[in-house]
Amino acid sequence: MARKLSRIPFLFILFFTVLCFFFPSVPKNINNTANLNPTDIAWMLTATALVLIMTPGLAFFYGGMVNKKNVISTMLQSFICMAVVTVIWFVFGFGLVFGKSQNGIIGNPADFFMMQGLLEGQPWELAPTIPLALFAMYQLKFAIITPALITGAFAERIRFISYVFFICLFFIFIYAPLAHATWHPEGILFELGVLDFAGGTVVHMSAGWAALASALYLKRRNEPNHNPARITYVMLGTGLLWFGWFGFNAGSAFHVGSLSVTALSTTMAASAAAALAWIFFDAFKGRKPSAMGTCIGAVVGLVAITPAAGFVTIPHSLAIGIISSIVSNLVVDWRTRTSIDDTLDVFPCHGVGGMVGMLLTGVFASQAINPANETGNGLYYGETKLFIVQTVALIGVSIFAFLGSLLLLKVTDLITPLRVSEEDERLGLDISQHGESL
Template sequence: MKRFIPFLGLVIIIILALINPSNEVTNVADSKIDSGDTAWLLTATALVLLMTPGLAFFYGGMVSKKNVISTMLQSFICMGLITILWAVFGFSLAFGDSIGGFIGDPRTFFMMKGMLGNATWKLAPTIPLVLFAMFQLKFAVITPALITGAFAERIRFNSYLIFICLFMIFIYAPLAHLTWHPDGQLFKLGVLDFAGGTVVHMSAGWAALAAALYLKGRKDPTHKPARISYIILGTGLLWFGWFGFNAGSALGSGALAATALATTTTASAAAATAWVFFDILTGKKPTAVGACIGAVVGLVAITPAAGFVTIAHSLIIGIVAAVVSNLMVAWRTRTSIDDTLDVFPCHGVGGMVGMLFTGIFAHTNVNSANTTGNGLYYGKTHLFLIHLLALVAVSVFAFVGSFILLKVTDLISPLRVHEQDELVGLDISQHSEAL
């Protein structure tokens, strides 16, 4: 009977699509859609989607050879499943009419209602609403995919599908609403998150730590990366796509997008270099894997700050994030925490470093329209303190909430594969495929 449950879900979606046709076209007389902004956001949306296949290669190259396909599929399936949920009610939960500043009304854009035509989002008045929804979708897609690195090589695929649905509904959507909706509580408090350091990376990082603790360690934790060339390819695709991630979050093609692109470039470059240099300083050999991880950490850390800080300060953010994450990876390896691909030390900690440094270096000269105040570096304490408060609140919410969802998922469908299936490898045991 359990085999028919996913199919039943698709049947329900087909029925909803038939009885709720979103075919009305919205024509707003004073709409100010700009062709240049629209063209850039169309491009940025495609770039952000490319990040998820990039992540698949990045993670797939890191695991053992017997788990490459399963690990890559865990990223790819998000592009299908999360997209469906987003179209039905996920976008409404994140950006629908606010309910108490914590979550959106799922009826607001149910089945993409009112999306066609020249309707716009209130904070992005120069691009079509449907484009804004598709751009934000790509963030919702990659966030649960990021978590997969923590429980790689030991999770049942069917149970994983349940968990990512629950995570999108109960963790990601509320955080997106709180942070990016004009009526969201964190938004009104003045918390700055340009492109997802809090919403994406901190939520994924804390969920990863919860998953590593809940699922415990692998039976055989020792392995060599299957394809370092995959890791390098994945890093290139992530870095390329991240320009859409950060510069696209300017929601237009003007100077702010150029600033975000520049800070993204420099922070990642600084972090990749700092990671390699720090390894040399501590007596390790410089490695391609280390350079790639450093580049991604820099991208993570600059994400919340990309449109709020100067290029000079982006270099500091990249370097500090690389050193802190490198130290956290070293600490994690000395514990019993089996975060397979170090998602928490890299994404979780990198996101927190970026969030705090946004509160330190943000300045209204960089982004006068959206910056709620200057940072600690300029003698102002308010922004830094609210970022510190938000960091604690988001961390508790994401970690505790994810742990509860893991438990709920485990009750519905066991999360952990059988020991023999794990030893054989998930490619064969879960998918009957091999590299």
């Protein structure tokens, strides 16, 4: 029975793929090109490609950290998101996130079903100078990498089929509502005044809390101690992530101008400061400066600046990088003293990094940097409204993402077992799940 049920995610995707033959989506006359800006289009095409390269970058980043017998499996868990989430997005996912708002919680999945009306659709109101289809493709890349981030928490012990089913549920019930609530003009968090420039809440907090839920639900590995397979993979992955993150953050301005340059600059500053802070803090604790620590620190800085990138000054981005790096470093140390087996420390780095970034956005955001910020300036400038809004949203999103993920894990486990057998874990997921090896 379980074996038959385990085929559900693939049958699910196959079913909607077949629908393509019945929804050819032939565009009508496209007459909405008057306000489109070729320069903005060129930049957003580039940014879209940059964000996509982050997912293979994440595959190398995670793949280099696990045992050699689990490298292929871990990397494939990132790569498969590019296929699974894309199909869902093209069928109904874009409408679920950016369709007509249903009480500020979720979009209408019937909107843009099978991408009907996308090519001739009016540009998205917050990105008026690029085609709607380009906006949809850019946002797709965010949806792809979010579930991939979770994989580091349950690396080396999850069944591949069950994982695919889980990420389908995660996208529908966790990512889509959070993205809609935060980025849709009628979303409840958007209307509350929450600032999330490029995904600190939507991407990193949701993935971080799902990672913690996964680590708790799947429990410890039978062999919790391991040596990283390839630290050079980690360094390569970090480089690809850092490179792609410029599209992630600067692209979220949706146009070429001072705001995109600001976001690019703050991204660079925060990541560099966080990388240095991590290894200096390690040295303060008596550890040697390591390549692994440098890479992890850089990624934490990238995570933390994501919600703030288009709202803060460059000096404040340096502070965000340093603070987030030290806080995440301390949480990693705490995690190692508990029974929580978050294999690659996704929650301490992405979850905590995202939360620190969200709170510090409420501290350092300036309306002089981004006049579109109507909530107000941060605590640093003597105002309290924005910080309160960010704090309330942080608490609400944390509860929703953590408890929702626990529920989805349980549902998935009831349908198709999540965890591999002890023998399969000992053998390694590369062989036991995929019949391949390095």
